[in-house]
Amino acid sequence: xxxxxxxxxxxxxxxxxxxxxxxxxxxxxxxxxxxxxxxxxxxxxxxxxxxxxxxxxxxxxxxxxxxxxxxxxxxxxxxxxxxxxxxxxxxxxxxxxxxxxxxxxxxxxxxxxxxxxxxxxxxxxxxxxxxxxxxxxxxxxxxxxxxxxxxxxxxxxxxxxxxxxxxxxxxxxxxxxxxxxxxxxxxxxxxxxxxxxxxxxxxxxxxxxxxxxxxxxxxxxxxxxxxxxxxxxxxxxxxxxxxxxxxxxxxxxxxxxxxxxxxxxxxxxxxxxxxxxxxxxxxxxxxxxxxxxxxxxxxxxxxxxxxxxxxxxxxxxxxxxxxxxxxxxxxxxxxxxxxxxxxxxxxxxxxxxxxxxxxxxxxxxxxxxxxxxxxxxxxxxxxxxxxxxxxxxxxxxxxxxxxxxxxxxxxxxxxxxxxxxxxxxxxxxxxxxxxxxxxxxxx
Amino acid sequence: xxxxxxxxxxxxxxxxxxxxxxxxxxxxxxxxxxxxxxxxxxxxxxxxxxxxxxxxxxxxxxxxxxxxxxxxxxxxxxxxxxxxxxxxxxxxxxxxxxxxxxxxxxxxxxxxxxxxxxxxxxxxxxxxxxxxxxxxxxxxxxxxxxxxxxxxxxxxxxxxxxxxxxxxxxxxxxxxxxxxxxxxxxxxxxxxxxxxxxxxxxxxxxxxxxxxxxxxxxxxxxxxxxxxxxxxxxxxxxxxxxxxxxxxxxxxxxxxxxxxxxxxxxxxxxxxxxxxxxxxxxxxxxxxxxxxxxxxxxxxxxxxxxxxxxxxxxxxxxxxxxxxxxxxxxxxxxxxxxxxxxxxxxxxxxxxxxxxxxxxxxxxxxxxxxxxxxxxxxxxxxxxxxxxxxxxxxxxxxxxxxxxxxxxxxxxxxxxxxxxxxxxxxxxxxxxxxxxxxxxxxx
Numbered sequence: 001x002x003x004x005x006x007x008x009x010x011x012x013x014x015x016x017x018x019x020x021x022x023x024x025x026x027x028x029x030x031x032x033x034x035x036x037x038x039x040x041x042x043x044x045x046x047x048x049x050x051x052x053x054x055x056x057x058x059x060x061x062x063x064x065x066x067x068x069x070x071x072x073x074x075x076x077x078x079x080x081x082x083x084x085x086x087x088x089x090x091x092x093x094x095x096x097x098x099x100x101x102x103x104x105x106x107x108x109x110x111x112x113x114x115x116x117x118x119x120x121x122x123x124x125x126x127x128x129x130x131x132x133x134x135x136x137x138x139x140x141x142x143x144x145x146x147x148x149x150x151x152x153x154x155x156x157x158x159x160x161x162x163x164x165x166x167x168x169x170x171x172x173x174x175x176x177x178x179x180x181x182x183x184x185x186x187x188x189x190x191x192x193x194x195x196x197x198x199x200x201x202x203x204x205x206x207x208x209x210x211x212x213x214x215x216x217x218x219x220x221x222x223x224x225x226x227x228x229x230x231x232x233x234x235x236x237x238x239x240x241x242x243x244x245x246x247x248x249x250x251x252x253x254x255x256x257x258x259x260x261x262x263x264x265x266x267x268x269x270x271x272x273x274x275x276x277x278x279x280x281x282x283x284x285x286x287x288x289x290x291x292x293x294x295x296x297x298x299x300x301x302x303x304x305x306x307x308x309x310x311x312x313x314x315x316x317x318x319x320x321x322x323x324x325x326x327x328x329x330x331x332x333x334x335x336x337x338x339x340x341x342x343x344x345x346x347x348x349x350x351x352x353x354x355x356x357x358x359x360x361x362x363x364x365x366x367x368x369x370x371x372x373x374x375x376x377x378x379x380x381x382x383x384x385x386x387x388x389x390x391x392x393x394x395x396x397x398x399x400x401x402x403x404x405x406x407x408x409x410x411x412x413x414x415x416x417x418x419x420x421x422x423x424x425x426x427x428x429x430x431x432x433x434x435x436x437x438x439x440x441x442x443x
Numbered sequence: 444x445x446x447x448x449x450x451x452x453x454x455x456x457x458x459x460x461x462x463x464x465x466x467x468x469x470x471x472x473x474x475x476x477x478x479x480x481x482x483x484x485x486x487x488x489x490x491x492x493x494x495x496x497x498x499x500x501x502x503x504x505x506x507x508x509x510x511x512x513x514x515x516x517x518x519x520x521x522x523x524x525x526x527x528x529x530x531x532x533x534x535x536x537x538x539x540x541x542x543x544x545x546x547x548x549x550x551x552x553x554x555x556x557x558x559x560x561x562x563x564x565x566x567x568x569x570x571x572x573x574x575x576x577x578x579x580x581x582x583x584x585x586x587x588x589x590x591x592x593x594x595x596x597x598x599x600x601x602x603x604x605x606x607x608x609x610x611x612x613x614x615x616x617x618x619x620x621x622x623x624x625x626x627x628x629x630x631x632x633x634x635x636x637x638x639x640x641x642x643x644x645x646x647x648x649x650x651x652x653x654x655x656x657x658x659x660x661x662x663x664x665x666x667x668x669x670x671x672x673x674x675x676x677x678x679x680x681x682x683x684x685x686x687x688x689x690x691x692x693x694x695x696x697x698x699x700x701x702x703x704x705x706x707x708x709x710x711x712x713x714x715x716x717x718x719x720x721x722x723x724x725x726x727x728x729x730x731x732x733x734x735x736x737x738x739x740x741x742x743x744x745x746x747x748x749x750x751x752x753x754x755x756x757x758x759x760x761x762x763x764x765x766x767x768x769x770x771x772x773x774x775x776x777x778x779x780x781x782x783x784x785x786x787x788x789x790x791x792x793x794x795x796x797x798x799x800x801x802x803x804x805x806x807x808x809x810x811x812x813x814x815x816x817x818x819x820x821x822x823x824x825x826x827x828x829x830x831x832x833x834x835x836x837x838x839x840x841x842x843x844x845x846x847x848x849x850x851x852x853x854x855x856x857x858x859x860x861x862x863x864x865x866x867x868x869x870x871x872x873x874x875x876x877x878x879x880x881x882x883x884x885x886x
């Protein structure tokens with residue numbers, strides 16, 4: 001809708017000057033948003049935002065935003081500590097120089113708003129300590145699931161909640177690819193090519209399709225959900241490149257849909273609570289709210305002891321949605337700065353991480369077999385020997401072309417892997433196909 | 444999962460004493476939650492919560508919670524201003540005495556956390572002014588959609604966002620009834636009886652089924668989304684009691700599902716922005732995220748100019764989920780109290796309300812007709828004369844038993860009502876059945 005004309009700044013509304021580090025998609029969208037929304041924000045929050053410095057790599061590139069003379073600079077280090085900057089927004093991405101710039105800004109007493117998942121997932125503890133020492137905010141809503149408010153609800157709304165598990169569709173590229181494979185029968189390569197054509201996937205799609213991007217977000221979510229630090233390296237991940245049209249078909253026939261999920265669980269360990277955190281394709285039952293999250297949308301599903309099931313859904317990427325999340329943090333940090341207060345993160349120490357071998361879930365397994373007398377019994381024996389219990393099983397085809405598709409009850413990863421390895425040695429087994437974890441209807 | 448044993452309170456963690464007004468479902472759940480979670484909260488937030496006073500109507504009723512001697516009292520007014528109480532939680536419900544008690548607590552410098560939609564929707568402005576004058580928090584996450592974090596995201600995460608529309612399924616009772624009607628072909632009376640049997644609906648279901656409950660929540664949502672005060676009396680509402688199995692059938696055939704929606708829109712008026720806010724049954728296309736919100740679950744769908752579409756989903760009622768939302772607010776208010784700060788609501792003045800006659804949406808209309816030559820033309824003429832354009836139309840049956848079902852393009856309410864009234868005068872029209880607004884695929 002049309003914006004009302006910007007009224008003249010009220011003389012008594014203090015200005016908070018924002019220094020922007022980086023001006024790509026998100027940065028440029030933020031500059032535009034601040035310009036359009038500054039008056040409305042001043043009215044509601046009592047601070048008037050002004051982007052006073054922008055550090056960029058190239059002074060000549062057209063970003064589609066208009067800025068006053070002298071605002072653009074190539075000297076990011078100077079912006080981070082500029083006395084004329086009250087608050088710093090970091091949207092450079094990557095670890096260095098973003099880390100050094102963020103630390104410098106915090107040390108100079110400036111609140112920092114970051115959209116940088118990689119930095120937060122690898123150095124979040126160091127940055128939080130620096131922010132607390134300086135007595136300023138370090139906010140990062142935009143680092144996970146773009147425009148969806150999930151960091152603030154985890155930090156604040158659910159502050160009293162005992163969270164059991166968080167599952168997220170937090171990578172839009174892979175969700176787009178899987179949606180195309182499910183709804184149009186596309187194979188993986190074609191769906192990936194379509195995603196690349198639309199600009200959803202990079203030319204080198206590794207970070208998305210192998211689960212690294214989702215893994216960094218999982219580390220941040222797990223840290224906040226469970227109050228103990230989890231870093232990117234703690235997260236087990238498996239990508240979607242191995243999924244076939246046949247797997248998608250099987251999922252559909254079984255009343256499921258395959259999604260790339262980030263799964264963060266709190267589990268009881270021998271020496272106290274542990275955190276299990278992993279990214280992998282998962283079979284989600286059609287009636288589960290996550291199953292309806294299509295195309296490049298993201299969603300985070302939270303299971304709490306008191307609150308029950310919650311889901312947060314929206315755009316996980318894109319300049320405008322991500323800039324909206326950054327702007328919410330900027331307003332919050334600006335108001336806090338004026339009040340001389342700041343938010344604490346509430347993460348105490350490192351989480352004890354459960355090894356992937358010890359994690360548990362039900363599994364979907366497809367096995368290409370020679371259909372001859374006794375084959376089913378020999379397969380069942382392998383599962384039984386490894387203490388993996390079969391919940392349901394069906395056989396397709398006959399003769400040398402048969403395929404057995406089954407779903408297990410909840411089992412240990414290590415037991416399932418041992419099962420698969422023994423299955424491969426059976427003479428009647430041609431091939432063990434995809435192994436996909438099942439969530440949402442654990443039994 | 445199992446709770447770790449409560450470690451002894453660290454000597455340096457300050458205690459914040461909570462005075463609880465009311466101890467029904469939500470209050471009792473809160474007492475239990477605080478007991479179980481106090482240690483974890485102290486570790487993460489730096490404050491230890493303690494429920495020190497509880498005002499109840501009956502000292503003898505068993506609430507399933509254990510409290511120390513002297514905690515229970517029948518004197519709510521004394522708890523509200525007790526110097527031994529740092530923070531007040533109001534879960535009495537209704538307007539009086541909740542309003543007076545809340546004002547007394549605020550005047551005594553105590554932050555108040557309220558789960559009281561009726562109070563907030565009718566006297567929110569007065570309470571916010573009192574809280575601001577006292578320099579303390581007035582938080583009310585639990586007043587809308589129970590355990591779902593929606594107030595905080597609207598107030599903080601979306602502080603910079605230009606919100607166009609919010610649509611919510613915010614009444615679990617009616618959503619349960621409509622889900623039964625849709626999925627099991629139940630008629631309204633049977634579905635209502637089932638909801639009453641399960642404790643989802645009151646013996647007198649008026650507040651739920653006529654949309655009063657959803658209307659109060661709509662007023663609160665609209666105030667926060669648009670930054671101007673909307674009160675319960677501003678909300679137009681229509682209930683679900685008139686819906687028939689035939690309407691549900693038609694919706695299904697048209698690829699829609701009927702939900703009771705609270706709709707809050709910002710629209711351009713002749714003298715600046717206006718707020719349109721209403722509660723009514725609505726046809727939602729099956730592929731819309733709100734269509735999948737089943738049973739007694741709630742969801743709030745937010746459409747923002749920059750952030751795009753967001754949805755917040757979860758349990759909208761029940762002791763534990765609601766208490767979880769209250770507890771999140773209590774932790775926030777307790778931390779703020781320790782820091783000597785508080786949150787401002789950011790609502791400026793009264794909203795200009797658009798009259799229902801001037802509101803616009805597409806409509807579904809069913810018309811029982813005598814199928815004879817010219818009937819369709821005469822119906823089409825009525826729509827045309829009233830400037831309501833028909834998007835799609837189908838006729839079922841023949842002879843004296845025919846029914847025409849149609850969906851219009853977006854039209855003014857007043858024009859649609861005039862159309863319906865003229866249709867009733869046509870000799871070939873036996874009856875104009877349900878008129879249901881359509882959302883989510885406006886054209």
